[in-house]
Each structure stands twice: as structure tokens, then as C-alpha cells.
Amino acid sequence: MSDLDPDFDPAFSTAVSTLVNAAVDRELAGRRVAPPFDRTGSSGGSGRQPRRLVGWTGPALAAAVAALLLVGSIVAIDHGRGRRSATVAGPAPSVSRSADPDLSEAARAFAAAVAGAREASEVPGVSVGPISESDAARFADSGLWTMPGPAPATPVPGHSYSVTVRYVVGYHTDKDGHSPTDGVTVVSGELRDAAAGSCPPPFLARPGHTYLIDCQVTFRPGAAGSVAFTDRNPDGFTGATFGLSDPAEPSASPSISTSPSPDPNEAARVYAEALAGAPEASAVPGVSDRPAPAQRSTGMGVGFTDATVVNPARGKSYPLTLIYTPGTDDPPLAVLTIRFEDVAAGHCPGPFRGRTGHTYRLQCQVTFRPGTEGRAYYTATGPNGADGVGVALNLP
Amino acid sequence: MDTTAVRLAADRQPDGERGFDALYRAQWWPMLRLAQGLVDDVGSAEDVVQDAFAGLYRHRDRAGLTADPDAAARYLRASVVNGARSALRRRRTVRTWLGSLRPVDQHAPAADEPALRTAGQELARRALAALPARQREVLTLRFLADLSDTEIAEATGMSAGNVRSAASRGMATLRATLRTDDLGGLS
Numbered sequence: 001m002s003d004l005d006p007d008f009d010p011a012f013s014t015a016v017s018t019l020v021n022a023a024v025d026r027e028l029a030g031r032r033v034a035p036p037f038d039r040t041g042s043s044g045g046s047g048r049q050p051r052r053l054v055g056w057t058g059p060a061l062a063a064a065v066a067a068l069l070l071v072g073s074i075v076a077i078d079h080g081r082g083r084r085s086a087t088v089a090g091p092a093p094s095v096s097r098s099a100d101p102d103l104s105e106a107a108r109a110f111a112a113a114v115a116g117a118r119e120a121s122e123v124p125g126v127s128v129g130p131i132s133e134s135d136a137a138r139f140a141d142s143g144l145w146t147m148p149g150p151a152p153a154t155p156v157p158g159h160s161y162s163v164t165v166r167y168v169v170g171y172h173t174d175k176d177g178h179s180p181t182d183g184v185t186v187v188s189g190e191l192r193d194a195a196a197g198s199c200p201p202p203f204l205a206r207p208g209h210t211y212l213i214d215c216q217v218t219f220r221p222g223a224a225g226s227v228a229f230t231d232r233n234p235d236g237f238t239g240a241t242f243g244l245s246d247p248a249e250p251s252a253s254p255s256i257s258t259s260p261s262p263d264p265n266e267a268a269r270v271y272a273e274a275l276a277g278a279p280e281a282s283a284v285p286g287v288s289d290r291p292a293p294a295q296r297s298t299g300m301g302v303g304f305t306d307a308t309v310v311n312p313a314r315g316k317s318y319p320l321t322l323i324y325t326p327g328t329d330d331p332p333l334a335v336l337t338i339r340f341e342d343v344a345a346g347h348c349p350g351p352f353r354g355r356t357g358h359t360y361r362l363q364c365q366v367t368f369r370p371g372t373e374g375r376a377y378y379t380a381t382g383p384n385g386a387d388g389v390g391v392a393l394n395l396p
Numbered sequence: 397m398d399t400t401a402v403r404l405a406a407d408r409q410p411d412g413e414r415g416f417d418a419l420y421r422a423q424w425w426p427m428l429r430l431a432q433g434l435v436d437d438v439g440s441a442e443d444v445v446q447d448a449f450a451g452l453y454r455h456r457d458r459a460g461l462t463a464d465p466d467a468a469a470r471y472l473r474a475s476v477v478n479g480a481r482s483a484l485r486r487r488r489t490v491r492t493w494l495g496s497l498r499p500v501d502q503h504a505p506a507a508d509e510p511a512l513r514t515a516g517q518e519l520a521r522r523a524l525a526a527l528p529a530r531q532r533e534v535l536t537l538r539f540l541a542d543l544s545d546t547e548i549a550e551a552t553g554m555s556a557g558n559v560r561s562a563a564s565r566g567m568a569t570l571r572a573t574l575r576t577d578d579l580g581g582l583s
Contacts, residue, residue: 009571016520016570017539023517024432024540031438034424037417037449 110234113186117202120187120211125200127212135168136208144168145229147242155219155244157195163227163244165189167211183207186232191217194225194244205231217244271383274335278351281336286349286363292325292356312368315344320366320393322348324378325359331382332356340366343374343393354380366393416456419468420449426541427476433536434480436525444483448475473541473551477533484529523573531566534559 120128135144146166155161167187184206189199197217205211219225225244281289312318322338336354340346348364368374374393379386427448431441452471524532524539530552537548545563549556 009567012571013538013567016524016574019517019520020433020524020536020539021429023521024429026517027436027438028428028432028441031428031442032425034421037420037453 107234110186110232113188113202113232114184114204117186117188117204120203120205120209123200123203125214126203127214129210131168131170131208131210135210136171144170145242155225157219157221160197160216160218161244163215163217163242165213165215165227165229165242167205167213167229167231169205169207169209169211171207187211187213187229188232189213189215189227189229191215192226192228193220193223194218195220195223199227219244267385268383271335271381274351274381275333275353278335278353281352281354281358281360284349284352287352288361290359290361292359314370315367317345317365317367320364320376322362322364322376322378323359324354324362326354326356326380330354330356330380331384334380334382336360337379337381338362338364339377339379341375341377342369342372343367344369346374346376348376368393415463416453419452419465422465423469423472424449427472430473430537430540431476431480433524433540434477434533435483436521437483440483441480444476444479447479448472451475470547470550473537473543473547474553477537477551480533481529519574520570523570526573527566527569530554530558531562531569534562535566535570538563 120126144167146168147163169185184204186202187205188202191197191199195218197215199215200213203211213229215227217225217227227242227244281287324336324338326334326336332355334354335351337351338348340348344367346364346366348362350362352360354360364376366374366376376393424445427445428441431444431448432438435441435444449472452468452475455471524535527535533552534548534554537543537551541547543551545556545559548554548563549559552559554562
């Protein structure tokens with residue numbers, strides 16, 4: 001104990017310790033017995049190991065997918081800057097890399113990315129400036145990708161367009177034990193599904209700055225085109241993808257589907273039929289219904305999973321919790337359904353009635369197809385048609 | 397069975413399997429408590445502990461880890477601390493851009509629990525959780541694992557001086573946050 005601390009107050013420390021211990025024991029009630037240890041997921045060498053469900057590991061892919069859904073909208077992400085970057089002198093924490101081979105892999109990729117990146121101010125097509133006070137207050141330990149200008153609605157194939165994406169990087173607030181230069185990451189962007197064009201080469205991003213990234217894109221006939229940004233840190237990466245136009249033909253892998261019926265009466269009829277066949281969420285086994293957090297009550301509905309499967313085993317069925325929060329853009333009362341895509345098999349409860357202001361958690365089962373990420377699509381059918389959003393389910 | 401017999405029996409096990417099993421049974425609960433204290437989420441805590449034991453299992457033949465319970469415990473503690481840091485970063489990512497959808501009543505008290513005691517526990521947990529990361533880690537390791545400053549330094553990768561400094565600042569913040577009367581009346 002802290003016998004060298006002159007201000008150490010044993011009585012106070014004991015009181016707090018007792019309360020914390022009691023609280024943790026209460027939170028873990030019923031879990032005292034160790035579950036069987038899963039040797040099949042833990043044997044082998046020191047390389048990347050297959051794991052079962054790993055909670056909260058999906059933000060990178062989920063951010064990319066969700067961003068693709070929000071064309072011209074915003075995606076805020078965290079940068080996971082709790083670790084020294086490769087550009088910082090001094091030893092890395094000794095306990096980290098030996099304990100997690102996955103993180104070592106990410107750290108190696110990060111070091112390679114840093115070696116190939118330049119300072120943002122030296123990169124043509126990138127403008128850098130200090131973060132505004134209001135953004136700094138909003139995005140502590142996080143960031144924000146936006147595409148300020150409108151995407152061309154009907155781009156002319158062969159014509160070159162300029163696209164600007166803004167990236168705000170908030171300050172890293174966990175200063176304790178870290179260097180002031182902590183938090184350097186590497187940002188890179190690439191065009192997808194485009195005839196030609198380019199984005200600036202990789203550059204170093206630092207907390208407390210705003211970056212404007214200019215890309216040039218020439219569209220292919222019938223293709224939407226997209227631009228994907230990756231922000232790599234020592235723990236992995238986060239990403240954001242922006243659709244660049246409304247395609248003349250459906251994209252090969254749409255992450256959002258909007259299908260307003262050309263005939264309002266037909267849409268209303270479909271809605272009425274769906275509603276008649278959909279019970280309340282509370283009556284559907286495997287669905288829980290809770291009030292939605294206030295900050296999620298506006299805008300589009302948001303769907304995601306609270307865990308991502310890493311390296312799923314072939315043929316194994318995994319339990320997954322899928323979460324959907326209708327937004328104010330959704331009808332007040334819609335029929336919610338979940339469907340899987342790019343998986344071997346999958347099942348979720350539903351359909352059921354979903355309301356704005358609520359959050360629904362669905363207990364689902366999914367068997368993955370080797371080498372594919374698998375997706376879940378949430379569809380909200382309302383009186384004016386159906387809207388859907390999709391999320392990636394695993395890291396293949 | 398005396399100590400010698402135990403050692404002989406363990407020596408017959410390939411790859412220290414039996415030693416690992418014994419460690420797993422003995423250390424699961426303390427590591428789960430530690431992880432829960434660090435991440436405040438049972439599912440994440442179980443994942444962190446599972447990963448820590450998976451790492452130990454992969455390295456069970458190195459440096460006699462499973463034959464030395466103290467070394468294994470040190471390894472596990474460091475792995476849990478490291479895993480908790482990663483879990484918190486991942487969770488923060490999701491929370492930042494999607495908002496928290498965690499059940500608000502996840503740790504709601506049972507109906508038959510004394511309300512005041514539960515309130516005191518919640519106060520202490522929240523005050524601890526609100527501390528900066530390193531202070532929270534240091535005090536969690538002190539409170540839940542009863543570690544010395546040197547052991548905390550080893551588990552967190554910090555120097556002993558930084559551990560003492562973080563502990564002192566953390567306790568000062570807790571003292572300012574929590575009223576002694578409340579703690580005395582509720583502990």
C-alpha cells in the first residue's frame with residue numbers, strides 16, 4: 001500500500017476500497033465459477049489467434065459501413081490514442097505487446113504507415129489548421145469526418161470532379177503518463193469504383209487539428225464512386241467512407257437501401273399489411289425494448305452490433321446482439337426486420353413494431369461464410385416505403 | 397498429497413496442462429474482479445480475462461509460467477490491464493460516434509438490497525471511474541487486487557514513482573468527490 005504517501009488516509013482508503021469491492025462483487029454476482037477454458041481458441045503459436053466474440057471490436061468496420069450510409073453526413077470516431085506512436089521516442093509499455101499478438105500486428109502496420117507518411121503541411125491537397133474551440137469541446141478523444149460540399153447528383157462520366165472531406169481530430173484528454181506528442185496517426189484515402197482520380201498520399205494527423213483533404217474523381221458510367229479514409233493508430237484503424245453520387249444503377253454492394261414506392265397508395269398498403277402481421281417488440285422473444293438515449297433521437301436510424309466476431313470458425317453458429325435505434329427520419333411507427341447477407345446462415349427475431357425514441361436489442365445467431373465479413377441489414381418499413389441500413393459483422 | 401507428490405504429478409502432464417488448469421481455476425475470479433473494476437462491464441471483463449488466459453496458455457511453456465503461480469499471476473494482471481485498456485478504447489470508439497446504448501440499469505440494485513449501501517457503492521464506483529485512466533488503473537489495482545506500488549508498477553508498465561503520484565492524485569480527487577460522512581455511514 002502507499003506507505004510513502006504523506007497524505008495517505010488509511011481510514012478513507014479502506015472505506016472506498018470496501019465499497020468498490022462490494023460493488024464489483026455485486027456486479028459479478030453469480031459468476032464466481034470459472035467457465036470451461038476454450039483451448040481450441042487458444043492453442044497454436046504466437047501469431048494472430050482466433051477468438052470468440054470480442055466486445056466492442058467492431059467500430060472500425062462499423063464506422064466505415066455506417067459512414068457509407070450517411071452520404072454527405074457526418075461520422076464521428078474515436079482514435080484510440082492511448083498508446084505511444086512510433087514517432088515518439090522512449091520505450092513502449094512493457095506489458096502491452098507481449099500480451100496481445102493482435103496489437104503487435106497493428107503496431108507493426110502502424111510503424112510501416114508512419115514510415116511512409118509525411119507531415120500534412122507537406123502534402124499537396126491537404127490543408128491543416130488548429131481545431132476550433134467548439135470542436136475541441138465536442139470531440140475530446142474523438143474525431144469527426146464530414147464532406148462539407150454536396151456530392152454531384154448526376155456526375156458526367158469522364159468529367160473530373162473535386163471532392164473535399166474535412167477531418168477534425170479532437171484533443172487526447174488522457175494526458176496522465178503520456179507524452180504531449182501522443183496521438184499521432186496516419187491518414188490515407190483512396191477512391192473506389194471510380195474511373196480515375198486520386199487522393200493525397202498518406203499524412204500524419206495530430207490531435208487538436210482540422211484537416212481539409214481534396215480528392216479528384218472521375219466517375220465511371222453507372223457507378224456511384226466512393227472515397228474511403230483510414231486513420232491508422234498503434235491499436236488498429238478507424239475509417240470513414242463517403243458515397244460520392246447517386247448511381248445510375250445500383251451499386252454492387254450497397255450498404256443502404258431506400259425504396260420509396262412510386263405509388264403512395266401501394267406503399268401505404270404494404271405498410272398496413274406489414275403492420276398487421278408485426279407484433280409489438282415486447283411480445284417477440286429475443287427482442288428487448290428500451291428508451292433510446294437522447295442523443296440518438298434525431299436523424300437517421302442507427303444500427304450496429306455490440307460485438308464483432310474475429311476470425312470466425314467455419315460452420316460455427318455465433319450469437320450476436322444487433323441493436324437498432326430508429327431516428328426522427330424514420331416513421332414514428334415502422335415495421336422492423338433484419339436480414340443477413342453474405343453469411344452461410346443467420347436468424348434474428350422479427351419482424352416487429354418499432355418506434356422512434358426506442359432502442360431495440362435483438363438476440364441473433366449467425367454462421368459466417370469463410371473469408372467474408374457478413375452483413376446485417378435493418379429495414380424499417382413505413383407508410384412511405386422502406387429504408388435500410390447495414391453493418392459488418394466480423395473481421396475476416 | 398504432499399508437495400513433492402503434487403510436483404511429480406504436474407511433471408507428468410504434457411505442456412503444463414494440469415498446472416494451467418489449476419491456475420485457471422485459482423485465478424479466474426480475482427482476474428475477473430480486476431477486469432470488472434477496470435472496464436465496468438461484465439461482458440467486456442469476461443472477454444479481457446479470457447484473452448489473458450488465452451495468452452498465458454499460448455505461452456505456458458515459456459519460462460515455466462504455469463509452474464510459477466506468482467509469475468503467472470503477474471503475467472495475467474499485466475494482460476488484464478492491457479486488455480482492459482484496449483477494451484475501453486474500443487468501447488469509447490463506439491460510444492463516441494453512436495452514443496451509449498448500454499442498458500442504463502445494468503447494475504441496478506436488487507430489490508432486496510439495502511438502498512443506502514448500494515448508493516454508497518455506486519458513488520464510490522462512479523468516482524473511481526471518473527478518474528483519469530492511469531489514476532483509475534492504479535487505484536483499481538490497489539483496491540481490488542490489494543497490490544503494492546511495486547506490483548502495480550509491474551502490472552501497468554509505469555514507474556513506482558508514477559504509481560505513487562497517480563495514487564496520491566487519485567485519492568485526493570476521491571476525497572474531494574466523496575464525503576467522508578457518506579462513506580463512513582455506508583461502508
